[in-house]
Amino acid sequence: MLCLNPHAIEAGQTMNTSEKTRIVGAPVLRKEGVQKLLGQALYVDDISREGMIHGATVRSTIPRGLIRSIHYDERIDWDAFTVVTAADIPGKNHIQLIFADQPCLADGVVNHCDEAIVLLAHADKHKLREAMAAVRIEYEALPAVFTIEESERREQIVWGTDNLLKSFLLEKGDVDTVWANAAHVVEGEYRTGAQEHLYIENNGMIAEWSEAEGVTVWGSLQCPYYVHKSLLAVFDLPENKVRVIQTETGGAFGGKEDFPSTLAAHAALLAMKSGKPVKMVYDRMEDLAATTKRHPSRIRHRTALDKNGKLLAMDIDLATDGGAYSTLSSTVLSRATLHSPGPYVCPNVRIRSHAWATNTVPYGAFRGFGAPQGIFAIECHMDEIAVALNMDPVELRRGNFLHDGDTTATEQVMREPVILDQLLERALKESDFYAKREHYARENASSAVKRGMGLAAFYHGAGFTGSGERYLNSIAGLDVTPQGKVRVLVANTEFGQGTNTILSQIAAEAIGIGYEDVEMAPADTRVVPNSGPTVASRTSMVVGKLIERAGLQLVAWLREESGLEERYSASEFFAACARYGAAHGEVVSLCRYEAPPNIYWDDKTYRGEAYPAYAWSIHVAQVAVDTNTYSVQVEDFWAVQEVGRILNPILAGGQIEGGIAQAIGYALYEKVILQDGHMVNNQMTNYIMPTAEDVPPIHIFFEEIPFQHGGFGAKGIGELPHDGPAPAILNAIRDATGVGYHAIPLMPEDIFAHFIAHEINVETVSA
Amino acid sequence: MSTFPAIRFNVNGEDREVRVAPMKRLLDVLREDLGLTGSKEGCGEGECGSCSVRMNGELVNSCLVPVLQAEGASVQTVEGLAAAGKMHPLQEAFLQCGGAQCGICTPGMLMAATQLLSVNAHPTMTEIREGLAGNLCRCTGFTRIFESVIAATAKNREERIEEPAHAR
């Protein structure tokens, strides 16, 4: 079939890797694609277990307070229900993540609205609503904190001793010696809002419990071993008595990184108490109200420049709202910190960053993991500086870009090639940036619709931050089935981004067999080793490399021990595997993570190699601002990026386009409205994501510089595209209207408010 | 438990009969009573289109149809797209062009695309966008979905998409 996909062709043309591959780099079809297209893929809500009953959650209605009593109304026949509270937890009442401050079920105190207090289960799911309404919880309300500013004031201490979930201080050079002699000092404050993942499949889990087997859960999740670890603590069970199986997962974006640990524990507690399989599937209203979102942020920049626009000092004050419990706030803050100086060289940098506790649903992982917040601020700020210095924002950036050999704010030396100049040239050319900008500047004067062009430059660090991958110590590999298939053994999950496909490609390529000769082992903790979480754009680079090594290792073993010749066919390979299996009992090749050489990171001073590799990108947005309705339409979008080797051009393109669309929502459409800490627009009707009519044409271009420590040269790709659109769009709005907006989501009402406050007199012109 | 009168309709060419509460949603009847779990629930309020099916040749959100209103209707779900073991040209195009990522919106998206091509064999980009606007996809940014539909129409030029008899 003819596939009209110009981007795949563009990607192919820019390939400059010297290594010839057969399968890696080819647009092979999605491994589980046919099942999905036939409607046969089984998501958690499509699965039923013998004797299964349904669970539901009674949640707090206040943001903060003491639980005085729980009353079960007599109109309900409670014998027909399974009821679970914190008192039923056999192990520790906490969700084990980085810290253990978040209870599995609230016990005596609630710290945010919609916190789980009581669990109910019944065979008839329609009976649950009435029973939930009949659980009356009496509280003694305590004053609550809802914003970064309220938390900073510490009038109410809602977490720990000081409301501070985490802080970092990063220093390079000495910023304070610079201000006095700088030609220019430019300040700015930038804010980003919460964002909901809005995966189309809500969170869901099925759990079973038996004395012999312990706890088994099936569910929609990203990280089987995170859930596993958390269940061990809640149930106080040994590792072999907890089993976590991922079902087909309908989108995640970070939203199924930490939250499934809570839901799995809830379903499993009900299963243990009832002795029956229990299904808990949230509806959209519950998922929106009760699960994690992207951290809101407030970032202040103070920047010194010389008379030519060279950066001299950057002083950055970064604050995030972490919500009621620590969850992943510390690592999100870390990534936000490390991305907040942007892709620029600056001799003096100070970043002070703080994650604050508030009485809202804990914020959690979301594609980009702090980087979109940091990059929004610096990339809007660069345009603010350009205005202050009367410089072209393109030239301001170009004059400060990082190059090979330069050092970042953590004094990491850029040892790999950095081709920002090349990416920028390509982006300017493909978008016809200058010509359009001039054209619109002329046209806008006589039009009610103002058009403009904006740009953002950024990097995204691939893999875990700093020493993270060393702590993870991942193990992954391959085995060979009796049916003659190579199986990829990883705990890394497929949720649309293409894990199954790219890891199969890597295995096939490394071994020298066909893509169809490789299959994925189920993401079941009883079957696959802990290859780390499926997060942080690490799967292609880190896990891919493990699979590449495991494949090469297997071939080497077969050559040494099982008579595999230098050149071989797939059938000769599998015959050798059979001989190896006969001798060893099984054919399993596992590899453990090895850090690239010369990597140094100091967790205390935040110095050294923050990331093993960086993906680089330039985004260009073309917008139209309607001065009658104050609404913004992104009309066209260009993304040029270098993400290492492209393993599969169709999947890579899909990652970039999907990330950009999601980030357009972040910039212009998606607003989480909280009232007293409760999300009040918790419906898809009122939490607005862009539709097929709102997303612009997206033009993507890849440059490829293989990274030798990533799977067949890959770096990270999944999060990168979420970083650039918001600042590129706001910069384009500035170009169109002359107004620099500093906060997202930027809704028409915000633009209107600014127009009114500044009495902007727009000539209304007839259509 | 009260017994409900029979409600009969045709699904993917097969006559079916259910005895359920008449206010039960068609979506739940398909999934729970008829075992057709291809249609998904994303929002329960007709916003996301994951539950889209075709009823008497029109696209509907099955979460908003009380099953009594399907009495006597012909319903086509994603399970009824492939015929005789061969994928529908749209399914083939989505597979080739990367139109499906996580797959949860895909069944509804395919039904909306089928509806579009059934009334307009060669839609413009604007018409494709409008035809799919009720089906939210969070993974793809829609770009490759549009390309998939265009690819299917290109194939359509050669083969013509054959409308299964039961889809009307």
Next chain:
Amino acid sequence: MRGNPDAHELIAPGNLDSVLELLAKEPSEWTPIAGGTEIMVAHAAGRLGAKKLVSLWGIDELRFIKEKEASITIGAGATFRDLRAHPGIGVKLPLLAMAASWIGCIANQSRATLGGNLVNGSPAADSSPALLVYDAEIELASVRGRRRIPYSAFHTGYKRNAMLPDELLFAVHLPLRFAEQRHYLRKVGTRRAMAISKVALAATAWLEDGLIREVRLGAASLAPFPMRLVETEVALLGRALNAESIQLACAALQKEAKPIDDIRSTGAYRKRVAINLLTEFLTALATEGQGR
């Protein structure tokens, strides 16, 4: 799914007379359900109060569009797909065709009915501004007979209307005397598709010898229900269309519009955008001279 299907009765008598008899026998007991695009949403959210529902879906007597020389009559059960597909509506009542195309998405348009849109009575109802400026009449049916009221008198308050408990909305009559007039309709939502309007304005006008002889303005989301902007119309009638009269009209609208702050937008935004849309319409009209 928060509602319990077992807790609601739903019957489908299949013809209009049976429905009317039911409404007469037990007034206020029965809630009609047509395409379900509102009621089923409430059902899923667990806030459907109605225990007894009677289905109008599939009653052919309600699903029709009749075109005569001087009018088009649309059955309450006609869907917005029906409206969009009807050639007469597209040509002679273009604002209504346009409004129909902006309702939700294709799947909503295949189920949502004109009658349902009006009886639901949302302040943001998409079809209302067009019906208001086309001088629509509503025909109500009951066992007692039929009666007609101007659509502008149909809505009486937030989610309240002039129907009696035993009445059913039967049809909407639209006189075809606006083809020669200038038309305008704009809906403003947060996104292009699947949007609930934050403000919408429809207008028809007729200029003669440079004077505004007729003008009708219909708005959504500026009041507790869709309404004609009568005071703004009065400010324009009989005047020459120029900067001064446009200014007067905007001042009138500033007074007449009483939008609220809610989860979707702010009253101030809605009011200002309505004024901008009015200005856009009137300016275009003025620029084109003898607007016909």
